[in-house]
Amino acid sequence: MRVLVTGGSGFLGSHVCERFRRDGWDVTAFDNLSKHELVRTGYDAQAAREHNLRWLDSIGATLARADVTDLDAVCDYASGADFIVHTAAQPAMTIGMEEPVLDLRTNVLGTAHALEAARRHRIPVVTCSTIHVYGTWVNDTLTERPTRYARQPATVNEEAPTLGGQLTPLHASKAAGEHYVRVYADSYRVRAAAFRFTGLYGPRQFGGEDHGWVANFCIRSLVGLPLTVYGTGKQVRDILYASDAAQAFVDFYQRGEAGIYNVGGGLDTAVSLLECIEMISAITGRPSDIRFGPSRFGDLQYFVCDVTKAARVLGWKPRVAVRAGLEALVDWIETAREIFTTARVGAQS
Numbered sequence: 456m457r458v459l460v461t462g463g464s465g466f467l468g469s470h471v472c473e474r475f476r477r478d479g480w481d482v483t484a485f486d487n488l489s490k491h492e493l494v495r496t497g498y499d500a501q502a503a504r505e506h507n508l509r510w511l512d513s514i515g516a517t518l519a520r521a522d523v524t525d526l527d528a529v530c531d532y533a534s535g536a537d538f539i540v541h542t543a544a545q546p547a548m549t550i551g552m553e554e555p556v557l558d559l560r561t562n563v564l565g566t567a568h569a570l571e572a573a574r575r576h577r578i579p580v581v582t583c584s585t586i587h588v589y590g591t592w593v594n595d596t597l598t599e600r601p602t603r604y605a606r607q608p609a610t611v612n613e614e615a616p617t618l619g620g621q622l623t624p625l626h627a628s629k630a631a632g633e634h635y636v637r638v639y640a641d642s643y644r645v646r647a648a649a650f651r652f653t654g655l656y657g658p659r660q661f662g663g664e665d666h667g668w669v670a671n672f673c674i675r676s677l678v679g680l681p682l683t684v685y686g687t688g689k690q691v692r693d694i695l696y697a698s699d700a701a702q703a704f705v706d707f708y709q710r711g712e713a714g715i716y717n718v719g720g721g722l723d724t725a726v727s728l729l730e731c732i733e734m735i736s737a738i739t740g741r742p743s744d745i746r747f748g749p750s751r752f753g754d755l756q757y758f759v760c761d762v763t764k765a766a767r768v769l770g771w772k773p774r775v776a777v778r779a780g781l782e783a784l785v786d787w788i789e790t791a792r793e794i795f796t797t798a799r800v801g802a803q804s
Contacts, residue, residue: 456478456479456480456481456537456538457480457481457482457483457535457536457537457538458471458475458480458481458482458483458536458537458538458539458540459483459485459532459533459536459538459539459540459572460472460475460482460483460484460485460516460540460542461485461486461523461529461539461540461541461542461543461565461569462485462486462523462541462542462543462544463482463483463484463485463486463511463516463518463542464484464486464488464504464507464508464511464518465486465507465542465543466655466657466659466660466661466667466697467542467583467652467655467697467700467701468484468486468540468542468543469484469507469510469511469659470657470659470697470698470700470701471540471542471701471704472484472511472514472516473510473514473701474698474701474702474704474705475704475705476514476515476516478705481517482514482515482516482517483516483517483518483519483532483536484511484516484517484518484519485519485521485523485528485529485532485543486518486519486520486521486543487520487521487522487523487543488504488508488520490504491550492546492547492550492663492665492666493661493663495550495663495665496661496662496663496665497663498661498663498674498794498795499793499794499795499796502793502794503661503794506659506791506794507659510659519532523541523543523561523564523565523568523569524560524561524564524565524568525568526568526571526572529568529569529571529572530568530571530572530575530576533572533573533575533576533578534576536576536578537578538578538579538580538708539569539572539573539578539579539580539581540580540581540704541565541566541569541580541581541582541583542583543561543565543569544561544562544565544583545557545558545561545562545625545628546585546625546666547625547665547666548587548623548625548665548751548753548754549665549666549751550665550666551623551624551625551628552623552624552625552752552753555624558624558625558628559624559627559628561628562625562628562629562631562632563628563631563632563635566582566631566632566635566636567632567635569582570582570635570636570639570645570647571639573639573645573647574639574643574645579645579646579647579648579707579708579711580639580645580646580647580648581647581648581649581650581704581707581711582632582633582636582647582648582649582650583649583650583652584629584630584632584633584649584650584651584652584715585625585629585651585652586611586651586652586653586717586719586755586758586760587625587626587629587753587755588617588618588626588629588630588633588651589611589615589616589617589618589619589758590616590617590618590619590620590621590622590626591619591620591621591622591753591754591755591756609757609759610721610722610759610760610761611717611758611759611760611761612717612761612763612764613651613715613716613717613761613764617630618630621752621753622753623752623753625753626753632649633649633715636648636649636713636715637715640713640714645713646711646712646713647713648707648711648712648713648714648715648716649715649716650700650703650704650716650717650718651715651716651717651718651719651760652695652700652718652719653692653693653694653695653717653718653719653720653758653759653760654668654669654692654693654694654695654719655667655694655695655696655697655700656669656670656694656695656696656697656780656781656784657670657696657697657698657780657783657784657787658697658783658784658786658787659697659787660697660784661674661794662674668728669694669731669781669784670784670788672728672731672732672735672743673735673739673781673784673785673788674788674795675743676732676735676736676739676741676743677739677785677788677789677792677795678792678795678796679741680744681744681745681746682732682743682744682745682746683746683747683748684728684729684732684745684746684747684748685747685748685749685750685751685754686728686747686748686749686750686751686754686756687747688727688728688729688732688745688747689727689728689729690727690728690754690755690756690757691725691726691727691756691757691758691759692725692726692727692728692755692758692759693719693720693721693722693723693724693725693726693758693759693760694720694724694726694731694777694780695718695719695720695724695773696720696773696775696779696780696783698775699720699773699774699775700718702771702774703716703718703765703769703771706765706769706770706771707769710768710769710770711768711769712768714764714768716764716765716768716769717760717761717762717764717765718760718762718765718771719759719760719762719773720759720760720762720773720777721759721760721761721762721773722759723773723776724773724776724777725759726777729745731777731781732745734777734778734781735781735785738778738781738782738785739785
């Protein structure tokens with residue numbers, strides 16, 4: 456069995472590669488090895504790239520250096536594969552705002568190419584969407600904060616409205632990718648799915664100012680830099696550990712149906728930004744230097760996934776508790792500390 460993982464040397468992609476290698480699959484990590492997002496973190500971008508490439512080599516994955524915007528390359532490397540996992544993306548709202556054409560090419564064209572490769576080779580495919588496709592309507596609907604940092608007993612399922620409220624290029628590109636998933640499933644009978652991921656975190660995540668807020672908070676706490684929280688810090692998210700995210704792809708291959716799925720932590724992993732920082736401080740044994748900035752355009756104030764559909768159809772559920780996941784992330788950061796010593800001041804919330 457062979458799986459093609461686009462974005463395979465990235466954070467989520469590397470965990471997907473690891474998970475399938477554990478089951479004995481041949482894994483091809485397809486990646487253009489761009490340093491664009493890594494450079495913006497202020498970390499050692501070259502060292503970060505080499506870190507994940509060494510990891511892929513250590514688990515026996517094969518690297519294919521190519522770009523998802525090249526249809527011929529995607530189709531060629533998909534030849535002989537049994538499954539495509541499309542994790543390659545432009546994931547940051549801030550970068551999308553600054554470079555909307557880059558966002559469109561990577562997220563829309565790249566997704567269409569992964570789907571077309573699956574159609575030509577008659578294999579299943581899963582693409583990575585985001586909870587941001589719902590838009591910010593929840594900011595106006597779910598606003599009460601009755602408890603400290605307010606964990607509301609409310610979740611959002613796949614039938615909820617999308618693209619409501621303030622929208623950015625990332626909202627549009629991810630939603631467009633989902634429409635193409637539906638088109639390929641309906642028109643060409645491809646077993647295609649889009650996973651609407653909530654906040655992902657875990658080892659090998661080089662979180663910076665644009666993307667990956669949990670890792671960013673952990674990294675900056677450990678290297679003694681201030682954390683910038685945009686807004687009140689009482690914003691609530693359900694966060695999902697990387698190994699749980701990777702397992703969802705395995706479960707889809709084994710039993711999944713074409714469609715759209717929320718893949719998040721649900722109420723059990725819902726945490727406010729300030730609660731998360733407090734937990735990190737308890738793990739590291741050092742207080743965090745928190746600084747506050749204004750709320751940003753397009754940010755969600757509250758979001759928790761309803762993952763009932765993924766549980767029912769895929770047999771999937773999140774398993775890693777927040778504290779355990781943060782401890783594993785902190786342990787990894789300690790092993791890679793030299794990569795983060797050049798971090799600039801500034802943080803993501």
